[in-house]
Amino acid sequence: MKAPFELAERVLKRFIDHGYEAYIVGGAVRNWLLGLSIHDIDIATSAKPEEVIALFPSTFPVGIEHGTVLVRHDHVDYEVTTFRTEGTYSDFRHPQHVTFIGSLEEDLARRDFTMNAMARDISGVIIDPFHGRQHLKKRLLRTVGQAEARFLEDPLRMLRAARFVSQLNVKADSEVIEAMQKQKCYIQRLSIERVLQEMSKLLQGHWVLYGLELLMATNVLFELPMLSNVTPQERQHLLSVDFNRCASLAERWATFLLALERAAPAAFLKKWRFSNALKNQILLLMQNYHCYKEAEWTAWNLYRVGLHQALAIQRLRAARHEAVESVMEHLQAMAQALPIQTRADLVIDGHDLQAWLDQPPGPWIKGTLANIEQAVVEKQLPNERAAIKRWVKACHEQKKKP
Structure with a gap:
């Protein structure tokens, strides 16, 4: 169980050897306890930012005004943040000021949810002043302190709550739900870029429907741009799809928009400021879905759309319970049997x-x-020069006849 943290513990040791406290904190500890993969490791320390910079040869002051320094050690990056408390959040995102402190527990007290307010020391001991480990065992999502206060500091935490429900199969407790219902209007204060990032993470969770159910039950979903007019029928459609049939973020967003029957998906994607690349992928998927959702998969249809898009269309159909798995295998066999894959394969x-x-x-x-x-493609004509020449001349002569 120690392997994920072996490299990080070398960083902790350097702090400790120089008289500072240092701990692994946040999502890495949570995922370790859940047996999930760990992508990024954050470290909290009693060392001030300038002291962190002095300790390591490769550092980047990514958020030094809030006490965060990026440390690159053994070719791995760690966000290292000084123990701190925070002032009021005038912009619903950033505290007006931070105060560096010497207490880990006070630092953990500023965090959003109890499952994210745990720390692990260099010997593997878990520091858990807010019972996050107990809540994890019960699959319960609770805030550190009053939920209303946490959400007022940063309303994005309401979307994060739904995202964690989607990713971790936890259940929001009653206080979290009530606070989301009361403070849902503050969602409108958030930048659309932050909203898009959280919603994309939510849609990629294995238990995405649970996350969406929470957003609907609290009416938070309907505070999001261009979603205020979602009908009861569309809500039912959204909660009936199987997002886990999708193979990419573009497919998940296409499925989301198809379920909500958005008449102008391009306007939605523009309002939400999707990247051009992702926007174009989603629009192409939706266009092809509408074109081919009821069409028979002939060799010509498959050739025109391409195997990659054809499989994606089938996954969208499967997510909406309109297709069967055997069609996927049939499409792959059909693609392999095509005489040519592109026009460039023609011998003329x-x-x-x-x-x-x-x-x-x-x-x-x-x-x-x-x-x-x-x-x-339809095997009416072999891809051979002599055969194609005869065919072309025959067609030309036929056109010349009165």
Whole structure:
């Protein structure tokens, strides 16, 4: 059980050897106790930021005004933050000031949820003043202190609550639910970039429907941009889909928007400030879903959309309980059996057509190539020069007849 923290403990040792306290804190401790993978390790220390910088040769002052320094040690990055207390949150995100302190417990007291307010020392002992470990065992999500105070400091914590429900299969306690219901309007104070980041994480959780149920039960979801008019039928649709059939974030967002029957998904994606790359992926998925959701998967349809998109469309259909798994295998077999994968695989090109028919270049070349392409894909014509030449000349002669 020690392996995930072996490298981090070298960082802790350097602090301890120089007379400072240092602990692994937050999500890494929580995930370790749950047996989940650990991606980032945060460290809390009694050392002041300038003392942290003096201890390590490779540091970056990523949030030094709030006591955070990025330490790069053994090619691994750690966010190291000085023990601190926080002032009031005038902007619903950042404290107006922080005070560096010498107490780990006071530092843990400023955190959002009890399961995130635990620390692990270099010997593996868990420091847990707010009973986060006990709450984890009960799968209970509770705030450190009063939920209303925590959410008023940063309303994003309401979305984080739903995200943790989605990711960890925990259940929000009654105080968390009541506070979310009372303070849902403060969600509108958040930047859309922060909202998008949390909602994307929520949609990627294994228990995503539980997270969405919490947002609906507290009406927080309907405070989000362009979601105030969600109908009861759309809510039912959203809670009936199986997001875990999806293979990417784009597919999950496409499934979300399809369930809500958004008539103008492009406007939604623009309002939410999706990156151009993700926005285009989502719009293409939705467009292809509408085009092919009821179409038969012929060789030509599969060729036009491509195997990658065809499988994605089937996953969207499966998420909406409109498809069966056997179709996925059928599509892969069909794709392997296609005579060509792209137009570049044709053994002829436009120059050949000009030479065979002795005609100047023009739009007719593109149309003729498209016809050849479809005939080859549908195995009406072999992808051979002699056969294609005969076919092209026969078609040309047929058009010349009165």
